[in-house]
Amino acid sequence: MTRILHDRTTQLMRDAAALAAALPDLVEAHPEGVGTVEVMGGLDVSPARASAAMHELVFSRRCAFSARDGYLLHIWPAGGLPPMTLAERRMLLAMAAIAARDKLCGEDLVTAAAEAAGVGRAAKSLVTRLALKGVLVRGAAGWEIAQ
Numbered sequence: 001m002t003r004i005l006h007d008r009t010t011q012l013m014r015d016a017a018a019l020a021a022a023l024p025d026l027v028e029a030h031p032e033g034v035g036t037v038e039v040m041g042g043l044d045v046s047p048a049r050a051s052a053a054m055h056e057l058v059f060s061r062r063c064a065f066s067a068r069d070g071y072l073l074h075i076w077p078a079g080g081l082p083p084m085t086l087a088e089r090r091m092l093l094a095m096a097a098i099a100a101r102d103k104l105c106g107e108d109l110v111t112a113a114a115e116a117a118g119v120g121r122a123a124k125s126l127v128t129r130l131a132l133k134g135v136l137v138r139g140a141a142g143w144e145i146a147q
Helices: 001-031 036-042 047-059 086-104 106-117 120-132
Strands: 061-067 070-077 136-139 144-145
Touching: 001 047, 001 070, 036 047, 047 061, 047 070, 047 106, 047 144, 086 106, 086 120, 106 120, 106 144, 120 136
Parallel strands: none
Antiparallel strands: 061 070, 136 144
């Protein structure tokens, strides 16, 4: 019995180490999020092994994660940006460029970034989604990029 548990633990640790090493490449290939399916494809493992490796990285605090209703959805390298859609990424890049160049903040920054990113009326929902992901914060002057 001890040998069976040891073999399973050893396999889990190998899978978790392989996932930790492959995580930056997986995030680059899948910027919308690295979930169980992406881990299965990246490591060529079963769904159970992929999920166990993801949970091991989360429990050992070697990655950041998002979850909903108790289910692990996505993981990404600790200290990195959370998964974003292309529109969210364009909006964030436009906000960063405009804030650095023109020293705008608040609603002026959101309006200018929405025009630059070409997102139009979706700007408010994009800002809300970026705030929920912790990328934007509400400062004294309005929305700011989190440090």
